C-alpha cells in the first residue's frame with residue numbers, strides 16, 4: 001500500500017489551500033469531561049450541558065472539511081479500499097473503514113471508525129471520520145489534530161481511574177463488576193486486561 005499516488009500533471013500548488021487555517025466560526029468545540037463521573041451542568045465555555053469540569057477540544061467537522069475539499073477541487077472523490085461481493089465497502093474487524101481520498105490528482109489513504117455509534121449512523125460516522133483522517137494527511141486542520149493529543153490524555157486518565165477503582169475493590173465480584181462497567185463505558189483492551197489481572201491475583205490470593 002503506497003501512502004500517496006500522484007497523477008501525471010497534478011497541480012500540487014492547488015493543494016496548499018488545504019493547509020490554510022480555519023476561521024474561528026468554522027471550528028467546533030468538543031467537550032471532554034475530566035472524569036467519567038463528573039457532575040453534569042451548564043457549561044460557561046461552550047453553552048452545552050455536559051460533565052464538568054471539562055477540557056474543550058477544537059475540531060473541524062465533516063461539513064467544513066468537505067467544503068475545503070470542494071474549494072480546492074470540485075471533482076474530489078473517495079473510494080473504499082476494499083469492496084465486498086455485494087458491491088459495498090468492507091469494514092475491518094474493528095468496524096473501521098479504509099478509504100482512498102483523491103484531491104487535485106493526488107490520492108492518499110485514510111481510516112475512520114464509527115466512534116461507538118450503531119446501525120446506519122455507524123456507517124455515516126465511519127465515512128465522515130475516514131474523510132477527516134485522509135484530509136488531515138493533506139494538511140486539512142493539521143494544527144488542530146496535533147492538539148487532539150489532549151484527547152488521548154483524557155482517555156488515559158479515565159482508564160487509570162478504572163484500574164485504581166479495581167485495586168481498591170473489596171473482592172473478586174466487585175472487580176468483575178468494575179470490569180463490566182469499564183467495558184460498557186468503552187474502556188480499551190489494555191485497561192480491561194489490567195482489571196482481569198487484578199481479579200486473577202485476588203482469586204489466587206484467596207481474598
Ligand SMILES: [Zn+2]
Pocket residue numbers: 031043044045046047048050054056
Ligand atoms: Zn462546554
